[in-house]
Amino acid sequence: MTTEQHELAKAYRPADFEAATYERWLAADVFAPDGAGSRADASKPPFVVIQPPPNITGALHLGHALTSTIEDVMIRHARMRGHPTLWLPGLDHASIAAQYVLDQIIAKEGESRESLGRERYLERMWQFINATREVMLGQQRRIGASLDWGRLRFTMDEGSARAVRVAFTRLYDEGLAYRSEALINWCPGCRTSVSDLEVIPTEESGTLWTIRYHLIDEATGESSQTEWISVATTRPETILGDTAVAVPPDDDRYKALVGRLARIPFVERNVPIVADDVVDPAFGTGAVKVTPAHDKTDYEIGQRHGLAMITVLADDATINEQGDGYVGLDRYEARDRIVRDLDARGDLEATKPHPMLIGRCQRSNDVIEPRLKTQWFVRVAPLAALSLEATRSGRTTIVPSRFEKVWEHWLTSIHDWNVSRQLWWGHRIPAWYCPDGHVTVSAEAGGPSACGTCGRPAGELVQDPDIFDTWFSSGLWPFSTLGWPDETEDLRRYYPGSVMETGYDIIFFWVARMMMLGIHLAENIPFRTVYLHGLVKDPYGKRMSKTKGNVVDPLHAIDESGADALRFALVHGTSPGNDQKFRTEKLDDGRNFANKLWNATRFVLGARPSWIPADAARVAPDVSHLGPAERWIRSRTAAAIQAVDKGLAELQLAEVTRTLYDAIWSEYCDWGLELAKVRLADANVPAAAREATWWTLVESLDTYLRLLHPVMPFVTEELWAAIPHAAQDPDLLIVADWPAPGARDLAAEADVDAIIELVRAIRNARAEAGIVAASWLPVEVAVPARFGFAFEALAPAIARLTRARPLTIHANHAALQTAAPTGLAVIAGDFEARVMTAASGPSDGDRARLEKELAEAEGFLAAARARLANEGFTSKAPAAVVEGARAREAELAETVGRLKARLAG
RNA sequence: GGGCGGUUAGCUCAGUUGGUUAGAGCACAUGCUUGACAUGCAUGAGGCCACUGGUUCGAGUCCAGUACCGCCCACCA
Numbered sequence: 008m009t010t011e012q013h014e015l016a017k018a019y020r021p022a023d024f025e026a027a028t029y030e031r032w033l034a035a036d037v038f039a040p041d042g043a044g045s046r047a048d049a050s051k052p053p054f055v056v057i058q059p060p061p062n063i064t065g066a067l068h069l070g071h072a073l074t075s076t077i078e079d080v081m082i083r084h085a086r087m088r089g090h091p092t093l094w095l096p097g098l099d100h101a102s103i104a105a106q107y108v109l110d111q112i113i114a115k116e117g118e119s120r121e122s123l124g125r126e127r128y129l130e131r132m133w134q135f136i137n138a139t140r141e142v143m144l145g146q147q148r149r150i151g152a153s154l155d156w157g158r159l160r161f162t163m164d165e166g167s168a169r170a171v172r173v174a175f176t177r178l179y180d181e182g183l184a185y186r187s188e189a190l191i192n193w194c195p196g197c198r199t200s201v202s203d204l205e206v207i208p209t210e211e212s213g214t215l216w217t218i219r220y221h222l223i224d225e226a227t228g229e230s231s232q233t234e235w236i237s238v239a240t241t242r243p244e245t246i247l248g249d250t251a252v253a254v255p256p257d258d259d260r261y262k263a264l265v266g267r268l269a270r271i272p273f274v275e276r277n278v279p280i281v282a283d284d285v286v287d288p289a290f291g292t293g294a295v296k297v298t299p300a301h302d303k304t305d306y307e308i309g310q311r312h313g314l315a316m317i318t319v320l321a322d323d324a325t326i327n328e329q330g331d332g333y334v335g336l337d338r339y340e341a342r343d344r345i346v347r348d349l350d351a352r353g354d355l356e357a358t359k360p361h362p363m364l365i366g367r368c369q370r371s372n373d374v375i376e377p378r379l380k381t382q383w384f385v386r387v388a389p390l391a392a393l394s395l396e397a398t399r400s401g402r403t404t405i406v407p408s409r410f411e412k413v414w415e416h417w418l419t420s421i422h423d424w425n426v427s428r429q430l431w432w433g434h435r436i437p438a439w440y441c442p443d444g445h446v447t448v449s450a451e452a453g454g455p456s457a458c459g460t461c462g463r464p465a466g467e468l469v470q471d472p473d474i475f476d477t478w479f480s481s482g483l484w485p486f487s488t489l490g491w492p493d494e495t496e497d498l499r500r501y502y503p504g505s506v507m508e509t510g511y512d513i514i515f516f517w518v519a520r521m522m523m524l525g526i527h528l529a530e531n532i533p534f535r536t537v538y539l540h541g542l543v544k545d546p547y548g549k550r551m552s553k554t555k556g557n558v559v560d561p562l563h564a565i566d567e568s569g570a571d572a573l574r575f576a577l578v579h580g581t582s583p584g585n586d587q588k589f590r591t592e593k594l595d596d597g598r599n600f601a602n603k604l605w606n607a608t609r610f611v612l613g614a615r616p617s618w619i620p621a622d623a624a625r626v627a628p629d630v631s632h633l634g635p636a637e638r639w640i641r642s643r644t645a646a647a648i649q650a651v652d653k654g655l656a657e658l659q660l661a662e663v664t665r666t667l668y669d670a671i672w673s674e675y676c677d678w679g680l681e682l683a684k685v686r687l688a689d690a691n692v693p694a695a696a697r698e699a700t701w702w703t704l705v706e707s708l709d710t711y712l713r714l715l716h717p718v719m720p721f722v723t724e725e726l727w728a729a730i731p732h733a734a735q736d737p738d739l740l741i742v743a744d745w746p747a748p749g750a751r752d753l754a755a756e757a758d759v760d761a762i763i764e765l766v767r768a769i770r771n772a773r774a775e776a777g778i779v780a781a782s783w784l785p786v787e788v789a790v791p792a793r794f795g796f797a798f799e800a801l802a803p804a805i806a807r808l809t810r811a812r813p814l815t816i817h818a819n820h821a822a823l824q825t826a827a828p829t830g831l832a833v834i835a836g837d838f839e840a841r842v843m844t845a846a847s848g849p850s851d852g853d854r855a856r857l858e859k860e861l862a863e864a865e866g867f868l869a870a871a872r873a874r875l876a877n878e879g880f881t882s883k884a885p886a887a888v889v890e891g892a893r894a895r896e897a898e899l900a901e902t903v904g905r906l907k908a909r910l911a912g
Numbered sequence: 913g914g915g916c917g918g919u920u921a922g923c924u925c926a927g928u929u930g931g932u933u934a935g936a937g938c939a940c941a942u943g944c945u946u947g948a949c950a951u952g953c954a955u956g957a958g959g960c961c962a963c964u965g966g967u968u969c970g971a972g973u974c975c976a977g978u979a980c981c982g983c984c985c986a987c988c989a
Contacts, residue, residue: 019951208986215989240989253989290988297989304987363988409916413984416915420985511984545986546924547984579937580925585917586982588924592938595951602951610948653928665926665936673936680948774955780944807946867933874932879969888931888970895932 008641015612015729019605021569025721029148037742039155046742047091056086057485057534060097060162063136064108067146069543069551069589070510072561075152076574077540077660078508082153083717084655093501096147097490098152100138100163103197107370109135122815126433132432146562151570151720160488162480170487171434174528176450178385186446188381189423190306195324196373199429200382202476203422204515206366206375213241215361216346217292219354220252223268223277230270236280239291241363244342247274248319248329251297253308253734258280258293272354274331277319281312300379318379346802377692383427383436390523390544391418397522405537407584407656410511417515426476433474433628441468482520485533507534510542513583538658541586548588564594571719572597578718579664600668601722607676608726611704614687615698625733628706632699635797636682638755641672644707645749651714654746667715675707678763685804705730710746728853730872758797761836766793766836769809772842775856776831785843786811789823830911834902854910861906868899892898
């Protein structure tokens with residue numbers, strides 16, 4: 008195989024290659040599990056990630072970028088491990104959200120839903136989404152998402168449409184979907200019903216009015232002027248629909264009134280006084296007006312007591328013909344008028360401010376009105392039970408597990424799902440009504456040929472004008488995208504999915520619905536793992552929103568810092584289920600890291616021993632020529648592989664970036680390259696050894712690029728193309744093999760770590776003493792026998808890093824003291840050194856540093872001794888811990904002794 | 913009203929099953945154009961781990977409670 012010699016630019020400029028790199032992946036056809044460039048091992052189980060299809064309403068935000076990145080990390084990792092991977096792209100038609108956006112757009116053009124009419128409105132919608140579609144898909148490509156574009160799906164395409172029809176028909180036939188009049192949440196702004204989940208309880212200051220309902224005199228049948236019952240309400244306009252007054256069952260104040268009648272003002276209706284447990288005697292007057300058609304609790308009271316249910320609001324939240332005297336008034340105008348009129352009648356007893364929760368529409372923010380409507384519902388209890396069984400049995404696990412509690416609670420107290428919406432953009436409910444009122448539900452694309460009950464021809468049937476809740480089609484996503492209801496090869500192979508990844512904010516909207524519908528309709532759980540990420544918040548912990556103006560545009564971030572930097576920033580800050588605060592400085596960290604890696608690679612390429620050809624194929628370093636530094640590098644790389652594997656297995660992705668950032672920057676670059684640099688340039692080192700050093704650098708770099716690829720795919724692909732490859736390597740890193748775990752070399756790690764500590768200590772002494780950084784000074788070091796070999800091997804590098812000239816080695820401390828009675832004293836672990844300054848004896852600054860070190864060491868020593876003096880510790884702590892404490896004590900005592908000796912001398 | 917999460921350096925966050933001296937990045941201070949990298953290098957300063965009590969030889973870590981912040985759920989009109 009020929010290695011494509013890729014010239015590396017001097018500076019890291021992501022904009023110069025990211026787009027081209029993505030094109031190379033596309034051209035190689037590596038995203039699809041069965042693509043031409045796939046190196047998947049068909050015998051391995053497929054790895055399927057289910058992506059929440061973003062709403063086709065416009066631009067993607069940071070939350071989308073986070074989702075795409077996390078999923079791409081999972082997919083790329085699985086792909087490199089040789090699994091056939093499926094990550095299916097898609098878009099959601101987002102019926103209510105899309106209509107809301109489009110309504111605002113056409114409003115600016117002076118149009119409205121009504122002025123356009125259904126057909127033209129829908130044409131306009133297609134026009135709109137055709138424009139946003141490419142923009143949104145382009146954004147996903149820019150972030151590097153390796154989605155299988157050949158399988159792109161849209162929730163309004165025919166595949167989804169058919170799945171919706173079949174799913175609903177099946178539910179209907181099984182009695183799990185039904186049409187009924189019930190109290191639903193009505194949004195006057197959107198002119199549609201919405202589900203309970205779409206109602207946002209909002210803390211607001213309202214008013215609590217206490218009003219009088221006069222009792223009916225049992226003798227005369229007339230409204231009494233002396234007897235009344237006082238009720239408290241926050242919504243006086245609903246008086247018009249009152250059909251009872253409810254009191255607590257055993258309340259002495261009201262016992263005698265139960266069974267009597269009260270007169271509702273304005274509409275002059277006589278209603279019963281009933282006793283009901285739900286009434287709290289401590290709230291308000293202890294008596295409550297009952298409006299069954301406009302309040303959830305009242306509705307239940309109404310059902311229990313067989314009360315009339317009178318709807319007084321029209322679809323636009325004005326008072327309808329039931330509200331005698333107030334017809335046509337807006338609900339709030341009617342409220343004001345009614346309060347005034349009550350006051351005028353002398354029936355307004357009290358007015359006081361009242362903090363309360365008001366339900367607002369998630370989309371339009373309009374105040375939701377509960378009201379009676381005939382709607383389609385899905386009976387979810389049996390489906391919820393199946394979903395609970397799936398998580399309880401562990402067939403599906405939720406990460407993080409604390410969300411299982413939330414899941415349990417919601418699914419055990421779930422209400423039937425109102426699936427019909429009085430909107431236009433969406434899947435039409437496949438129900439037809441004949442003039443006799445028969446209902447025919449049909450999965451046929453063209454509708455039923457005749458009424459299923461009486462046989463009237465199709466021409467006489469009228470289809471339900473309503474459409475489905477967006478989440479109904481989203482709920483079918485894991486299987487509708489694989490060809491369901493047909494028993495396709497894809498469905499067999501890729502269902503259930505491996506991981507369903509999304510934000511915790513749509514656990515009920517989407518995750519629970521997929522689970523319920525998947526288990527029932529596709530007859531298996533839709534996914535084995537639910538991974539929930541947190542929300543991306545602004546630097547102050549507030550939700551990002553356009554109205555707040557605190558949004559960070561992912562594309563802008565990519566323009567500024569590169570897609571890899573954005574991905575790094577997002578992954579670095581994420582942990583399962585937890586929100587992250589995002590500040591743009593985080594992008595700098597990612598970009599700087601990529602830049603560091605870029606330059607490290609340039610260094611390694613430039614440090615190639617001249618006799619190795621530039622296009623040489625990769626060879627493993629000759630182990631017989633490895634020095635301590637090389638062994639250390641390899642061992643640290645092996646440690647990184649372990650840590651990264653662990654992080655990925657546990658879905659602790661921030662652990663992965665942390666590990667790699669430290670390993671690459673603080674270990675490989677700061678010490679690995681610095682130590683190797685000297686050896687590579689040292690003419691005294693045999694060629695074979697220098698060769699081994701270089702191949703070690705290449706080998707570790709190669710491993711780090713592979714490990715980092717899932718998180719930072721662009722820069723790693725670009726850099727990988729420039730380094731030597733092994734014969735079995737593919738052309739592209741994206742399909743290269745994931746690194747195999749290697750063995751640690753703890754002896755080498757211990758040696759080099761100790762030497763690093765010495766180098767740091769010498770630098771510190773020099774800096775504290777104010778020695779000019781560039782000056783070279785003689786350094787004398789006492790090297791304990793056990794470090795002898797490693798120290799000698801690394802001596803040239805140590806000399807360079809400490810600016811020691813010459814660097815003289817002594818066999819023991821006594822020899823050092825004799826040879827170098829003066830100079831800056833450096834005591835680091837078992838090493839002791841002297842930096843020979845011109846001055847003789849410890850200077851004041853030197854003395855201060857040593858005294859500080861002594862005080863510190865003495866403090867630790869005292870603590871160690873106290874611990875060991877504690878009989879409880881020595882008898883109860885594990886032997887290894889006690890042993891460690893003893894060793895620690897000895898070491899500290901040694902250090903203290905040497906510091907004291909130095910200060911005395 | 914019920915439940916969940918958070919509280920560790922100025923800021924953003926790590927901290928494995930309790931065990932030597934609590935870490936990182938950014939910001940800060942000082943000094944460096946050291947032939948990969950100033951998007952950098954070196955060195956340093958900076959923490960009563962929210963509070964109270966308990967368990968333990970030993971607590972940032974486990975338990976109970978408190979405070980504050982955030983979120984979810986819920987039929988006080």
